[in-house]
Amino acid sequence: MPLSANNPDRKSWLHVDKNSDFPIQNIPFGVFLTRDDIITIGTRIGDTAIDLGALHQLGYFDGIPLTEDIFLQDTLNDFIADGRKTWRLVRNRIAEIFDSENTTLKNNKKHKEIVLFRLDEIEMQLPVHIGDYTDFYSSKEHATNVGTMFRDPDNALLPNWLHIPVGYHGRSSSIIPSGIPVHRPQGQTLPGDSKAPVFGPSKLVDFELEMAFITTDANDLGESIPIEEAEEYIFGLVLFNDWSARDIQKWEYVPLGPFLAKNFASSISPWIVTLDALEPYRVEGPKPIKPQLDYLKYKGKKSFDINLEVAIQPKGAKETVVSKSNFKYMYWNMAQQLTHHTINGCPVNSGDMMGSGTISGPTPDSYGSMLELSWKGEKPIKMKDGTERKFINDHDTVIMRGFCEKDGTRIGFGEVSTKLLPVYKK
Amino acid sequence: MPLSANNPDRKSWLHVDKNSDFPIQNIPFGVFLTRDDIITIGTRIGDTAIDLGALHQLGYFDGIPLTEDIFLQDTLNDFIADGRKTWRLVRNRIAEIFDSENTTLKNNKKHKEIVLFRLDEIEMQLPVHIGDYTDFYSSKEHATNVGTMFRDPDNALLPNWLHIPVGYHGRSSSIIPSGIPVHRPQGQTLPGDSKAPVFGPSKLVDFELEMAFITTDANDLGESIPIEEAEEYIFGLVLFNDWSARDIQKWEYVPLGPFLAKNFASSISPWIVTLDALEPYRVEGPKPIKPQLDYLKYKGKKSFDINLEVAIQPKGAKETVVSKSNFKYMYWNMAQQLTHHTINGCPVNSGDMMGSGTISGPTPDSYGSMLELSWKGEKPIKMKDGTERKFINDHDTVIMRGFCEKDGTRIGFGEVSTKLLPVYKK
Numbered sequence: 001m002p003l004s005a006n007n008p009d010r011k012s013w014l015h016v017d018k019n020s021d022f023p024i025q026n027i028p029f030g031v032f033l034t035r036d037d038i039i040t041i042g043t044r045i046g047d048t049a050i051d052l053g054a055l056h057q058l059g060y061f062d063g064i065p066l067t068e069d070i071f072l073q074d075t076l077n078d079f080i081a082d083g084r085k086t087w088r089l090v091r092n093r094i095a096e097i098f099d100s101e102n103t104t105l106k107n108n109k110k111h112k113e114i115v116l117f118r119l120d121e122i123e124m125q126l127p128v129h130i131g132d133y134t135d136f137y138s139s140k141e142h143a144t145n146v147g148t149m150f151r152d153p154d155n156a157l158l159p160n161w162l163h164i165p166v167g168y169h170g171r172s173s174s175i176i177p178s179g180i181p182v183h184r185p186q187g188q189t190l191p192g193d194s195k196a197p198v199f200g201p202s203k204l205v206d207f208e209l210e211m212a213f214i215t216t217d218a219n220d221l222g223e224s225i226p227i228e229e230a231e232e233y234i235f236g237l238v239l240f241n242d243w244s245a246r247d248i249q250k251w252e253y254v255p256l257g258p259f260l261a262k263n264f265a266s267s268i269s270p271w272i273v274t275l276d277a278l279e280p281y282r283v284e285g286p287k288p289i290k291p292q293l294d295y296l297k298y299k300g301k302k303s304f305d306i307n308l309e310v311a312i313q314p315k316g317a318k319e320t321v322v323s324k325s326n327f328k329y330m331y332w333n334m335a336q337q338l339t340h341h342t343i344n345g346c347p348v349n350s351g352d353m354m355g356s357g358t359i360s361g362p363t364p365d366s367y368g369s370m371l372e373l374s375w376k377g378e379k380p381i382k383m384k385d386g387t388e389r390k391f392i393n394d395h396d397t398v399i400m401r402g403f404c405e406k407d408g409t410r411i412g413f414g415e416v417s418t419k420l421l422p423v424y425k426k
Numbered sequence: 427m428p429l430s431a432n433n434p435d436r437k438s439w440l441h442v443d444k445n446s447d448f449p450i451q452n453i454p455f456g457v458f459l460t461r462d463d464i465i466t467i468g469t470r471i472g473d474t475a476i477d478l479g480a481l482h483q484l485g486y487f488d489g490i491p492l493t494e495d496i497f498l499q500d501t502l503n504d505f506i507a508d509g510r511k512t513w514r515l516v517r518n519r520i521a522e523i524f525d526s527e528n529t530t531l532k533n534n535k536k537h538k539e540i541v542l543f544r545l546d547e548i549e550m551q552l553p554v555h556i557g558d559y560t561d562f563y564s565s566k567e568h569a570t571n572v573g574t575m576f577r578d579p580d581n582a583l584l585p586n587w588l589h590i591p592v593g594y595h596g597r598s599s600s601i602i603p604s605g606i607p608v609h610r611p612q613g614q615t616l617p618g619d620s621k622a623p624v625f626g627p628s629k630l631v632d633f634e635l636e637m638a639f640i641t642t643d644a645n646d647l648g649e650s651i652p653i654e655e656a657e658e659y660i661f662g663l664v665l666f667n668d669w670s671a672r673d674i675q676k677w678e679y680v681p682l683g684p685f686l687a688k689n690f691a692s693s694i695s696p697w698i699v700t701l702d703a704l705e706p707y708r709v710e711g712p713k714p715i716k717p718q719l720d721y722l723k724y725k726g727k728k729s730f731d732i733n734l735e736v737a738i739q740p741k742g743a744k745e746t747v748v749s750k751s752n753f754k755y756m757y758w759n760m761a762q763q764l765t766h767h768t769i770n771g772c773p774v775n776s777g778d779m780m781g782s783g784t785i786s787g788p789t790p791d792s793y794g795s796m797l798e799l800s801w802k803g804e805k806p807i808k809m810k811d812g813t814e815r816k817f818i819n820d821h822d823t824v825i826m827r828g829f830c831e832k833d834g835t836r837i838g839f840g841e842v843s844t845k846l847l848p849v850y851k852k
Contacts, residue, residue: 166678170595171560174772188589190585221600223613223850254586264648345595345609416478
């Protein structure tokens, strides 16, 4: 199945800004509420949102095996379950419909009125119903930083880390799309000078810069996915802010892992950029430091060169970029993560989400959390408005962005932007 | 809302064995496939399964505000979302319909043919779509045993354990009903004499004797549930076998908790016994050893006296009961668990499941896992067929049962029975 949608020479008859994350080579998938309060599945070219449900009803996907209501749903789960061949047919067709050489829709004013929306006319929703959410811990720099701070600088990485793509289960119910504000969580913490825990608002609310991938139905109970097939089951990626309350985490996490420190909220960008669209941006991953077991060995380029940044915007002030990182720094890639996840026969379904873990780079300005950037609060970060940040303040907005760029084509994720509100009051 | 369904003097016109778990005072809820391959929601009295979808269509629930298709579904989620008042109205009505004094259905042969099934005519399904699954770690005896074996006998309980109902997220996709066999998982382990991990079948597959509760929609993102309201959101309970691979667990679990050691399978009994049906069996819980923070303090009896047992049945042999425990041993009760889970604003939805953690009692014959019963394999358990068990062998069936008994009335859960098969082969 050719990936004609990725043709770098194609232009669209829709206007696309030079630095847009969404040229006609991107064609991400999302779910939005239209100006008529109808929920639909859509895509985006430049700053135009496209109603795929309406396009399908008008016959533009004729010849592709799709059920009638596949895009008239409030999640992408069923479309994702249709599998890679269908995703490709649809993306290729969308590229054709909006190709500058194709006048069919371009010259049909009535159809355009039904199908096209300005961004301010729509409201993005969570793109999938997330059945199960897993978070990995796959950045060596992040694991090393955390181990150095909290355990032993000389043995910062735990013995299993270089052998296992360490991961743990997270909470699906608190995953929200960009734009939904989050309240500062309350909980138990053990202050340094106290013998007993106290209850109150977390004082150390943090972001974690991550990416997450969304899967299709992959395996039945008992079955494993070989590493050479793993990417077949990855639909696409989003930016992911895995909100964390460091003081709650420190007190609760032994021995079963973080729980309430994480599950108060996790934010994702609303457009799922397909793995297909990211094909041109494959790069070599880091060389293994220790030999990896056979089931985790892979061939070819399984890492992706995705530039990432985090900005903090205080209330009423300009934002300050506090971190610049890259998805390619991940020590364990997505194929390894997914294969490891199923090696014991754990079933992976359409709409499951797997987070990368905090993506820290090698230099202090590329760390993916305030914990690391401010080094436990010892080195406050200077903001453009003159204030300082050790962690996130109430009314701060945390914005994450990501994009690939090569040979003049840029494929981006837009942003995940989330405001931290004070503790919830009824 | 009176709980007339619990009237201990009521008899049913359906036959109920003296030692049945399912007298007319129980009225659990489940989902089954009928002899006509139709999926429906049902209940059970004695050894008769009752099709609630058919009963509703025939008008037997007239006057109760229910949607037409509420029982014609493949999960209980929507019915559970209807809330406690509705559950009570339905349970009370079922008790009336099958009361020995009520001849309406009893004398209607045609209706009975539509509504009633022998157990061998139906196939029990997973009763709910489990959105999120959390497992707690709330038995002091279990946490102490594990801490003694793997850490420090003098400080077996970690510092947070007496303050926090410790819990962690689990995997929903691998939760299966009783009767579905499980394959021995493969994975990474670090043998005692090895410097590097090896790959292969787990050698230490274990059960964990747990109970789990199913919730209704409880709170929105940001909101907490006060402890005095928590039980309002608990629909009912099931028996729960939280399958574990101890060797995989030992190597993978630091620092983020167990992952592949648990998510290959978790088995539940198919009938959800309502919290209402368990009302007569409330007992005092253990006295707190250390003061608990205000949000976890409760009044009244929040523990339940539920007798539990685990049996192992080797292939072709008789079963041996290897453990007898009780749900009342739990140090942290369900109200505390649910309140703790939401204290940071984490949303709890209809169909979420929360496991108790392994329920070990104070004596060695009441421990809830082979890890503890055989004390890491140092004290093998003698079986009736002359063999010994340190952990679970291929082709063994693990059976868990539970029931309450008081003043001549017995309310039980039936069983969760699961066979362990060898490693999965395509």
